[in-house]
Amino acid sequence: MTRLLIIGPPGAGKGTQAEKISERLQIVAISTGDIFRANVKGGTPLGVEAKKYIDAGNFVPDSVTNNMVRDRLAQQDVKDGFLLDGYPRTSAQVDALDEILAAQGQKLDGVLQLTADDNELVARLLKRAEIEGRADDTEEVIRHRLALYHEETQVVVDRYEERGIVRKVDGIGAIDEVTDRVLSALNVNA
Ligand SMILES: Nc1ncnc2c1ncn2[C@@H]1O[C@H](COP(=O)(O)OP(=O)(O)O)[C@@H](O)[C@H]1O
Numbered sequence: 001m002t003r004l005l006i007i008g009p010p011g012a013g014k015g016t017q018a019e020k021i022s023e024r025l026q027i028v029a030i031s032t033g034d035i036f037r038a039n040v041k042g043g044t045p046l047g048v049e050a051k052k053y054i055d056a057g058n059f060v061p062d063s064v065t066n067n068m069v070r071d072r073l074a075q076q077d078v079k080d081g082f083l084l085d086g087y088p089r090t091s092a093q094v095d096a097l098d099e100i101l102a103a104q105g106q107k108l109d110g111v112l113q114l115t116a117d118d119n120e121l122v123a124r125l126l127k128r129a130e131i132e133g134r135a136d137d138t139e140e141v142i143r144h145r146l147a148l149y150h151e152e153t154q155v156v157v158d159r160y161e162e163r164g165i166v167r168k169v170d171g172i173g174a175i176d177e178v179t180d181r182v183l184s185a186l187n188v189n190a
């Protein structure tokens, strides 16, 4: 049973690496961004609410996001472990996740921090925009999301660092190279 988070700025490769880790460790990867985007696409009430924030590169409010994660972590497929991608992004979300897990008698095993410099991130996201056409992958919105990461999410890393559970991985390089680094940081044989 493994309970992990992957954290890093937009474009660091969280989604890319989360897929590899979840396959290798046989745990479910949960991306809050993907869940929101699916709801936006499906026109659900949650999606309609979330869209206003996401399109502008802002965070969906903590209360909405925390409730969504609480519901998701109550599902059966999470029982063998999980890898959260894109959550928590604020200090209040760290508290909420602690509460959600404590209520189940659980806690986090590790936090994987993926790093890359801003210029690399912008370049990757502009390229992703060509492929996926995400509404929040324009240069202006990307810069705003990076600023928000530095302002709001760096503190999340700091809080987990105090607990001594952060494993930092350089996200620059070929995808497979980064995966090897990630797996060795998790003490998994590639
Ligand atoms: N190691 C890498 N080198 C180059 N491009 C990468 C790498 N990892 C991911 N990418 C690309 O960068 C973009 C952002 O990756 P993604 O996994 O969606 O990041 P995040 O979920 O952290 O925002 C994607 O288009 C992906 O193909």
Ligand SMILES: [Mg+2]
Binding pocket: 014, 015, 031, 033, 086
């Ligand atoms: Mg992502």
